[in-house]
Amino acid sequence: MARFMFAAHDIGGANMLAPVMPLAIRAGHEVFPFADGPALAAWRGMTAKDCDKLTSLASAVGETAPDLIITGTSRASEMERSLWRIGIERGVTTIAVIDSWVNFHNRFIDASGAEILPDAICVIDEWCRRRIEAEGWCGARIHVVGHPHLQERLGRTTALRKGRTRAETPRLTFFSEPIREVMGFAKDQFWAAGEMVRALGGIGPACFTVKPHPTEKAETWRRWRDHFKNVKHVEIEIAGEDDAEALFIKSDVVTGIHSIALIEANFLGIPVITMQPDGPAGGNPRLDTLPGVTVASNQDELGRALKSALAGGDIRPDAGVVYEVVNNAGARLLSAIEKENDA
Template identity: 30%
Template structure:
């Protein structure tokens, strides 16, 4: 008689995200793990992350409506060996699950997806930090250590989402200089009141008013597409400004961010991660942050891959200059550090290391 094969017990990993940026950071890691089959992979999401998972066909339970007790039951049913989360503000899904993981003595790992508000991402975790925190670069690690995070928990891996970026090489090969201007909105007026410590010193209404006025004075005839952030609720907030300046504005709700970037001749906004993505694609990028009251979180400005403008009286000249410039090769070494870094593979190595403890 043939002997029955022993059943191999696979370790379980539960992934979780609440925001789109965070979900995009964990998605490549889940995809590679599911392809390899070495671990059992589970996913739960809330809010914009749940909508993104559904839209992209990624298997992920919507936990947005679960209270603490039901979320605890879900966690117990999965019984993960490792919790892997992206980070968000407030009492978010990732924090709720990390509290449960700590109570059950389950290992945890967090992935940070952007250069800002590090303490806010972990501020409601009285039982301590995750076992490991994966960050984009050495700058984040230094800033987190200054903010009081222990160096031993921080691993520089890059953001796995950056592995998926369309590159400047593709755009240059296609001769894609673009044929419209795109403005990527962020709903700061809806998210951060002026007395909030996260308030940057400006909001999207002030920023678009200044940009629209500058474009009008320059007599720009190009199509100007506005892409609202998924969290934006007041999508008519710019209507009066647009009527006043009579620009050729289109509100684009259907085109993907990737396609909007690829077809643009100039990408503008405040400090959205999408501007970083456009800069990595070799596009001309203007980041307008008037009267900025915090450190600039858009690292592409610091790298010289996008243009940061912080004063209203410099805006018009900057737009005019960028529109005159042709598309050209940006600093390949700087871009490769972020987009040809195999951040997904580096996060997987940290996962393996944590699970082998």
């Protein structure tokens, strides 16, 4: 059996890897989790070591003596990219998981602008593989594995949404993300949420809940809410520590920009409206391929999309797409890891 070092900084990578670690342990492998940033809290129950408290990542790799290093792909942190370099220097195979459908190449560019690739990359579906291969930059081996976190959560949330009926006042959830910082958009998430609230004010009573991104402070959104006190018929809530799962269960419509939460909502059959300042494919082109997702780029399109979503019920997602993403995803990711270990 093998020794696997898992590492993550961002919550997306941490979530995708979390279900695989117990599977690896049950298969007889030794697992050593390391984390910093948002991933540290996500992996608290796995007794992950805090990378900020290490003497160095190199010493941690030396002490752990892993057969494989498996990481997330964070943009803001250099931790995972540093581990790939250490793996290259020491002859340890490195694997990175891409936990979403956006920003493929940027995940492998370090702070100096240099490209650094692991030995293998695990992606969610064939659509991701085709996009990466078409971009022409990837020299790493690519495995299509699904998304273990979505496999677990969709199973729970689908059962809890079954049989629900809409309340008299419809509930919309806006999943925020720092689009100006991450995507370089001219407009930001506060603009997008504001456009939603203004459009709702002309439609009728609604409850609009903002789910801040893990990197955002709820207080910033509460100050934003103060600018919309005069908008009639719209009750604005700022979610605190609410689990996204609870928000999915009670939402009639999910909105945002290009968060993976929008795709998760679509898989649950919830109507989705994505506000794309740069038009279709400006943020997450995968959203443009899914039935039940409406792209709005201006106030007129947004108003029509909201009226349609609020007038209808749940939608029927593409069963083939959902199956590819969630079917045995944990086992498929572990199989890819073991295949790299045996290579």
